Amino acid sequence: MLRNSRTERLVALVLVAPFLAIYLLAFVYPTVQMFRISFTDAPLIGAGQWVGLDNYLRLDNDPMFRRAVWNTAYFVLMTVVPGTFIALLIALGVSRLKGRFQSIVLALFFLPYILPVSVVYLIWDWTLNFQFGIAMHVLDWLGIPRVPVFKSRVWFLPAVAGVTIWWTAGFSILLFLAGLRSIPAEIYEAAALDNSTRWTTFRRITWPLLWPITSLVFTIQLILQLKIFDQVYLFSIGGRPNDNMVLVYYVFQKAFQQNQGGRAAAVAVTLFVLVVVVSVLQFQLLRFAERRRR
C-alpha cells in the first residue's frame, strides 16, 4: 500500500496540474496584481510609483465614483427585487401546466436568457426605437407621448433594468420550478382536503417551503447585477455614458479610456470587496437554510 500511495500522489499531481497552472496564471496572479497596483499611480500598461492609500482616498471626493455607486445600487434595487418576484409568479404559472405544453411555455420564457447580451441589446434598441419602434406605436395608440428611452436620463436605468429582468428571468424561473417540484404532492392534497383556499395554500405551504430557493435566487441575482456593465455600455452607445455610470463601467473608463490603471484598480478592489461580502453572506444564509431543512 505504501508504494501505492506514492503513485497515487504522483497521479493526483499530474491530474491537478493543468487546472492549477491556468488557475494560478489567469486568476490568482491577476487578483494579487489588482491589489498591488491599486496602491500605485501606474498607467494601464507599465510600472508606477507607490502612492499608498491615495487612490482610495481620492474616491471619497470623486463625484463620478459616487454616481457609479449610486447608479449601481439603484440598478440592483430595480432588477433584483422585481426580478425575483416576476420569476416566482411565472414559475407558479408554468408549474401548473403539464408535459409538452409546459416545456413550450417554459421555452418562451427561457429563450431570452440563452441569447448573447448584444442580441438582446439590438432587439430592444429596435423595439424601443424612438422613431420606428413597435413600443412607440403602442404608446401613440394609448395616447402617451413618446419617450427617447435610452437617451433620457430618467428612463435609462429603469429601462435597462426592465430589459435585464426580461433577459435573466429564465434562470430564476428554472430554479423556482426545481424548488416547486421538490414540494411533495401529498402536502397539497392534504390542504385540498382541508378546503384550503388558493391563497392560504400558497402562504402556508408554497412560500415557506420555497424560501431557501427564493433566498438563493435573490442572492445570485444580487451578485450578478452588482457587476452590471454590458447592457449599460451597449445602450449608452451614442448616448450619455457619464450620466449612466456604474461601477464596472467606471473601472473600464478609468483603465481603458483614461489610462489610469492604479486608480481603476482601486475601484475594482472596492467592487471586489463588495461582491465577496455579499457572497459570504449568501453562503452563511444557505448554510442556515440547509440546517433548518434537516
Added chain:
Amino acid sequence: MNAVAAQRWNFWGGIITALTLVWAILWAFPLYWGVISSLKPDDEVVRPYIELWPETPTLENYVSALTTTQIGAWYVNSVAVAVGVTVITIFISMLCGYAISQLRFPGRIALWWLILASFMVPTSALIINHFVLVANLGLLNSWAGIMLPQLIHPVIIIVYKQFFDQVPKDFREAAVMDNASEFGILFKIYMPMNWGVTTALSIVCFIWTWNAFLWPFLSVTRTEMMTITVGITQVNDAFGVYYARQLSAAVLAGLPVALAYLFFQRRVTEAITLSAGIKG
C-alpha cells in the same frame, strides 16, 4: 370539498393558465418582432404602423449583412473560441474533479477550498490585470488571448467532483486489484459513467463562452478578430440606419445558441440547475 368550491377552483385555475399563456406570448414577442423585422425590405421596416408579417418577405438583409460586414470571420472566431474554451475547460476540470474526489494527496482540502472560494471573486473586477497579462504575453487580438481568462469555471469542477463522489467505491477497488492504471480507471470507468453530465456541462460551457461580451470586447481591437457577439455591436456605421440589417446580424449571432438550447432543452436546463444549486 363540495361541488361549488371545486368548480370555483377550476374556474380560477383556467384563468391563471390563460394568463400564463398570454404572458408567455407577450414575453417572447420582442424575439419574434426582431426576427420578422429582419425579413422585411427596408421600406417596410420603417412603416409607421404595425405589420405582424412582412408583405414581401426577403433575405436581402441577410445577404447584405454577410457580404458587407466581416460576419463570416466573426463566426469562425466565435466557433473557435467557444469550442476551444469548452474542450479545455471540460478536460482540465474533469481531471481536477476526479483527483479531488477519488485520490488522497497533500493539499487536497486546501485546493477544494480554493476552488469554492473562487466563486466569490468577480472576474469583471479583474479586467485590468487580465488585459495586462494577456498584453504581456503578446496575445491581444488572438484566439488564445480571448480564451485564457475564460478557462476557469470552478462550478464545473464542483459538479464533476459531486458526480464522481457518487460512483460506488467498489468499482475503483476492483479496478485497482486488476492493476488498472489510474488514467485507465478515469477514462474507462468514471468518464463513461458520467457522459450525461459531460454533455450537459459542455453545452452550457459553449453557450456561456459564445455569449461572453466584456472580455472579448476588451481584448480585441482589430475588427477581423472580433467574436460575433462583439462584432455585431461595433460596426453600426457599416449599417447606417438600416435596422433590418442590424437585426439580421443579431439573428445570425443568436441562432447557434438558440438552436443548441432548443435541441438539448432538457440537458441545458439540467446543467444550469446543477451549476446554480451548487453555487450555494
